[in-house]
Amino acid sequence: MVATNNVQKTPPEETTFNLAVYLKERKNLCDTALDQAIPIIYPEKIYEAMRYSLLAGGKRIRPILCLATCEMIGGTVEMAMPAACAVEIIHTMSLIHDDLPAMDNDDYRRGKLTNHKVYGEDVAILAGDGLLALAFELVAVQTPQNVKREAVLQVIARLGKALGAAGLVGGQVVDLESEGKSDISLETLNFIHKHKTAALLEACVVCGGIIAGASSEDVQRLTNYAQNIGLAFQIIDDILDITATQEQLGKTAGKDQKAKKVTYPSLWGLEESRLKAQELVEAACVELEPFGERAKSLQAIAHFIISRNN
Numbered sequence: 001m002v003a004t005n006n007v008q009k010t011p012p013e014e015t016t017f018n019l020a021v022y023l024k025e026r027k028n029l030c031d032t033a034l035d036q037a038i039p040i041i042y043p044e045k046i047y048e049a050m051r052y053s054l055l056a057g058g059k060r061i062r063p064i065l066c067l068a069t070c071e072m073i074g075g076t077v078e079m080a081m082p083a084a085c086a087v088e089i090i091h092t093m094s095l096i097h098d099d100l101p102a103m104d105n106d107d108y109r110r111g112k113l114t115n116h117k118v119y120g121e122d123v124a125i126l127a128g129d130g131l132l133a134l135a136f137e138l139v140a141v142q143t144p145q146n147v148k149r150e151a152v153l154q155v156i157a158r159l160g161k162a163l164g165a166a167g168l169v170g171g172q173v174v175d176l177e178s179e180g181k182s183d184i185s186l187e188t189l190n191f192i193h194k195h196k197t198a199a200l201l202e203a204c205v206v207c208g209g210i211i212a213g214a215s216s217e218d219v220q221r222l223t224n225y226a227q228n229i230g231l232a233f234q235i236i237d238d239i240l241d242i243t244a245t246q247e248q249l250g251k252t253a254g255k256d257q258k259a260k261k262v263t264y265p266s267l268w269g270l271e272e273s274r275l276k277a278q279e280l281v282e283a284a285c286v287e288l289e290p291f292g293e294r295a296k297s298l299q300a301i302a303h304f305i306i307s308r309n310n
Helices: 019-037 044-054 063-072 077-098 113-120 122-143 147-164 168-178 184-211 216-243 264-268 268-289 289-307
Strands: none
Touching: 019 063, 019 289, 044 063, 044 077, 044 168, 044 216, 044 268, 063 077, 063 184, 063 216, 063 289, 077 147, 077 184, 113 122, 113 184, 122 147, 122 268, 147 168, 147 184, 168 184, 168 216, 216 264, 216 268, 216 289, 268 289
16 A cells, blocks of 8 residues: 655745835945945035935936846846946936926925925036946946946947937926927827936946847847836926825925926826826836846836836
């Protein structure tokens, strides 16, 4: 008679990706690196102003995208951290300048008074300038030696393009020119946000890939992914400007309507805008299919972008 084996089998290991834990861990890594990037030395005021906005909080989605992409392609957090810090520093610079009275004229950012409200317009402008210079210095000087120098040059070039007249600056100019006009076309609105929002998000993703040695085919997939989530990000921003409170946003709510800006909800309505954002995220995730399980973090972040409330 054969004895019955009563030993219970160990259940399979849980493979569900926990995005909340992942984002928290990566955010902590980024916050530590950003804090170390700007020590306070003489003249203290400018370093304090730079740190005020850089360390004011935020989700750190941009640097996390850079790190996640580098890891997906086969690199490490250490390889990509200088570039990840650089994109967040550039983003912070753009927020300081965007909040100035000559631009969007906002008093609050990330739940705190904007930089110029604390340090004055003159120092706020210089704090943005200081951050911008620091971003490129970090990539050039602190990227580890196991990253090819050609890749470092490509990252610097892509960051410069994403920031300049072919990117964020160009999008901001058209955005300012479009304020108060009711006849702005979808084509113009797409131009604004492909440059003002999506260009830097694209740089975050693509630079992470380049650092890890991504092929030209993979770079194209990453570009397509990033452009789609960039537009989805902006659509959700436009929706939240209407539906969220100032406490949720950490900045003034309803600004787009007050400034009579053409937004995606003003053209499509809220429900259609949500559907468009969902379609963009689905298209983004299709681009990641060749990477299999390695893409789970980038896929989860894409879905997080359209489910957030701030």
